[in-house]
Amino acid sequence: MNMSSEESPILILQALRKEGYLNLLLFGPYEIVMEEIFEESVKEVASTVGLKSEEISILEDADRAAEELLASEFERYVTRKYNPEIKEVLVKYNLLGAPIAREYGGRGARQIVESLMLERLGQVGLGVITLVDVHQCLGSLAVQEWGSEEQKKKYLPKAASGEILFAYGLTEPEAGSDPASLKTTYRKEGDGYRIKGSKYLISNGSVATHMIVFARSSDSGQISSFIVNTSEKGFSVEIRLEEKVGLFTSDTSMISLEDVFVPKEDMLHVEGKGMAVAYSALLNGRIGIGSGCLGVMEDCLKQAKERARNRVQHGKEIGKHQLIQRHIATIASNLEACRWLVYRAAMKKEEYDRNRSDVRLRAQADRLSAIAKYMASTLAFDSADRAMQVFGGFGYSILSPVAKHFLDTRVARIYEGTDEIMQLKIASLELGKDFEAYR
Amino acid sequence: MQLSLEGSKTINLPRERVFDLLTDTNFIASSLPDAEEVNVVDKETIDARLKVRIALVSASMKVRIKLGERERPNFGTLYVEGSGSGSNVKIASRFELLNGSTTTMKWSANVEITGVMAGLGSTILKSFADKKVTEIFDSITKAMEKTG
Ligand SMILES: Cc1cc2nc3c(=O)[nH]c(=O)nc-3n(C[C@H](O)[C@H](O)[C@H](O)COP(=O)(O)OP(=O)(O)OC[C@H]3O[C@@H](n4cnc5c(N)ncnc54)[C@H](O)[C@@H]3O)c2cc1C
Numbered sequence: 001m002n003m004s005s006e007e008s009p010i011l012i013l014q015a016l017r018k019e020g021y022l023n024l025l026l027f028g029p030y031e032i033v034m035e036e037i038f039e040e041s042v043k044e045v046a047s048t049v050g051l052k053s054e055e056i057s058i059l060e061d062a063d064r065a066a067e068e069l070l071a072s073e074f075e076r077y078v079t080r081k082y083n084p085e086i087k088e089v090l091v092k093y094n095l096l097g098a099p100i101a102r103e104y105g106g107r108g109a110r111q112i113v114e115s116l117m118l119e120r121l122g123q124v125g126l127g128v129i130t131l132v133d134v135h136q137c138l139g140s141l142a143v144q145e146w147g148s149e150e151q152k153k154k155y156l157p158k159a160a161s162g163e164i165l166f167a168y169g170l171t172e173p174e175a176g177s178d179p180a181s182l183k184t185t186y187r188k189e190g191d192g193y194r195i196k197g198s199k200y201l202i203s204n205g206s207v208a209t210h211m212i213v214f215a216r217s218s219d220s221g222q223i224s225s226f227i228v229n230t231s232e233k234g235f236s237v238e239i240r241l242e243e244k245v246g247l248f249t250s251d252t253s254m255i256s257l258e259d260v261f262v263p264k265e266d267m268l269h270v271e272g273k274g275m276a277v278a279y280s281a282l283l284n285g286r287i288g289i290g291s292g293c294l295g296v297m298e299d300c301l302k303q304a305k306e307r308a309r310n311r312v313q314h315g316k317e318i319g320k321h322q323l324i325q326r327h328i329a330t331i332a333s334n335l336e337a338c339r340w341l342v343y344r345a346a347m348k349k350e351e352y353d354r355n356r357s358d359v360r361l362r363a364q365a366d367r368l369s370a371i372a373k374y375m376a377s378t379l380a381f382d383s384a385d386r387a388m389q390v391f392g393g394f395g396y397s398i399l400s401p402v403a404k405h406f407l408d409t410r411v412a413r414i415y416e417g418t419d420e421i422m423q424l425k426i427a428s429l430e431l432g433k434d435f436e437a438y439r
Numbered sequence: 440m441q442l443s444l445e446g447s448k449t450i451n452l453p454r455e456r457v458f459d460l461l462t463d464t465n466f467i468a469s470s471l472p473d474a475e476e477v478n479v480v481d482k483e484t485i486d487a488r489l490k491v492r493i494a495l496v497s498a499s500m501k502v503r504i505k506l507g508e509r510e511r512p513n514f515g516t517l518y519v520e521g522s523g524s525g526s527n528v529k530i531a532s533r534f535e536l537l538n539g540s541t542t543t544m545k546w547s548a549n550v551e552i553t554g555v556m557a558g559l560g561s562t563i564l565k566s567f568a569d570k571k572v573t574e575i576f577d578s579i580t581k582a583m584e585k586t587g
Pocket of ligand 1: 134167168169170171175176177178200201202203204247252411414415416417418419420421424437438
């Protein structure tokens with residue numbers, strides 16, 4: 001797209017009001033070619049909130065990385081294997097540390113840029129999104145938002161370069177939707193702590209170098225969070241959960257912690273405030289999953305349109321049958337509806353990032369991220385279901401480009417807060433604290 | 440399903456030599472990758488059975504390759520038509536040879552796929568086709584350079 005000359009006068013005037021976009025205009029004719037639907041999103045965001053040239057270059061890298069990941073994701077998906085190339089390609093394009101601040105070796109992507117990046121990667125599939133979302137939103141950003149200066153200097157540059165890959169260990173066999181009931185414990189010993197327990201359904205679990213672990217003090221019962229080195233003695237992968245319904249290219253494991261030692265400087269945030277870390281990480285993560293789901297809907301739309309234009313039945317392209325058009329129209333509407341929800345949540349999160357002490361902003365960002373994740377995951381699943389229908393019998397094969405979205409998006413309605421938990425959260429934020437149903 | 444592919448390749452041989460090899464059906468027949476059967480019909484035609492594999496999808500395709508319009512040593516065209524395992528493919532390709540200390544070959548291909556394989560969609564097919572075509576040109580270039 002030519003950002004300098006081919007815009008309508010209204011768009012240019014709107015854009016001129018935004019400092020970031022002005023920077024882009026001053027940058028001169030800036031030709032970028034990206035995947036078509038994603039380019040539309042980038043253009044939309046650039047014309048409303050402004051995108052700077054360095055932000056566009058992150059998105060160009062995301063576009064190239066997504067393109068490069070297509071073949072390996074497809075091959076790994078149909079053979080139901082974890083895809084190690086996801087991390088390699090993201091490192092190659094310097095994207096693994098995209099939201100990490102520049103002073104810690106990242107690219108300083110603000111939330112809307114992070115969301116657009118995940119949107120593009122989501123077109124390839126939720127396997128890619130799961131690795132990135134956990135590493136960046138639940139891992140790196142938790143350290144960036146809650147870590148001490150020493151922790152940030154120690155972990156973030158390596159998380160940006162790929163030397164460190166994060167996992168996030170909140171869920172346990174008996175604590176899922178109610179994580180505050182977790183049973184993993186820690187006790188003080190010498191210059192640190194010993195952690196004992198098990199973590200269940202952990203993405204990146206067997207491939208991560210570090211895990212954010214939440215555990216309960218065996219003395220006070222309070223929950224704290226820790227940065228745990230996975231090569232520490234006592235840390236072991238109990239089961240790699242390979243019998244999943246989908247999400248084959250993402251690693252999901254059950255982890256056992258047998259008196260794993262954590263030095264005291266690796267407690268994340270202050271003692272007893274672990275759930276604050278857990279919930280704020282999930283706020284980031286939910287915008288990430290919502291963004292990835294936008295990419296899924298974009299790919300469903302693209303694939304369904306192509307099939308509808310090429311497949312002929314009853315003497316004409318199936319896209320000329322009105323009931324097929326209904327599926328296409330619904331997928332397109334799902335996508336447009338969710339774009340606004342996800343971008344709005346991202347913008348609210350940015351506002352909160354600039355005013356971290358404002359609890360009202362925090363609550364608004366929390367509410368919007370829950371709504372964005374709930375709607376985008378539900379409508380991405382609906383879109384994948386419709387895209388499969390447009391494909392007919394071949395759609396039911398995992399060789400089709402849409403079956404993986406159908407299988408993978410189902411999990412987006414479960415992890416990082418189920419549909420039900422999201423609804424309860426949204427309702428209680430509407431009705432007030434006295435109405436919190438899960439109390 | 441239509442795909443448009445293009446690329447370029449540098450070959451350490453004079454332009455005329457590259458042109459002669461790329462329009463020699465015996466040479467093309469000997470450097471076809473994954474060929475199960477090859478039969479040079481005449482100076483312009485080859486019949487072959489090729490194994491095409493994309494991840495778990497494997498198709499055995501009967502193809503006819505035909506040389507088209509050409510001008511020594513500037514350009515040439517090649518047409519491929521094939522079918523098998525419920526899929527059909529038609530390729531119209533063209534190469535241009537540019538002079539320099541080595542020869543630069545610029546090529547483009549319009550591919551039309553119908554049947555089962557088309558179901559994979561152009562996004563996936565294009566990423567595999569790009570990979571496969573690079574492999575094919577690498578192996579043809581090696582074979583050409585070996586002929587000296
Ligand atoms: C592939 C995959 C990857 C995952 N990755 C991670 C990870 O990296 N890190 C991590 O910590 N966890 C991870 N999880 C775990 C995930 O977050 C949990 O599965 C999820 O939070 C639900 O918990 P649960 O499975 O224990 O279900 P449960 O909590 O047992 O819920 C079962 C059902 O009851 C409903 N329910 C529960 N409580 C209420 C209530 N109060 N009101 C109404 N309905 C209710 C739920 O919505 C659900 O429908 C992953 C899960 C999967 C499947």
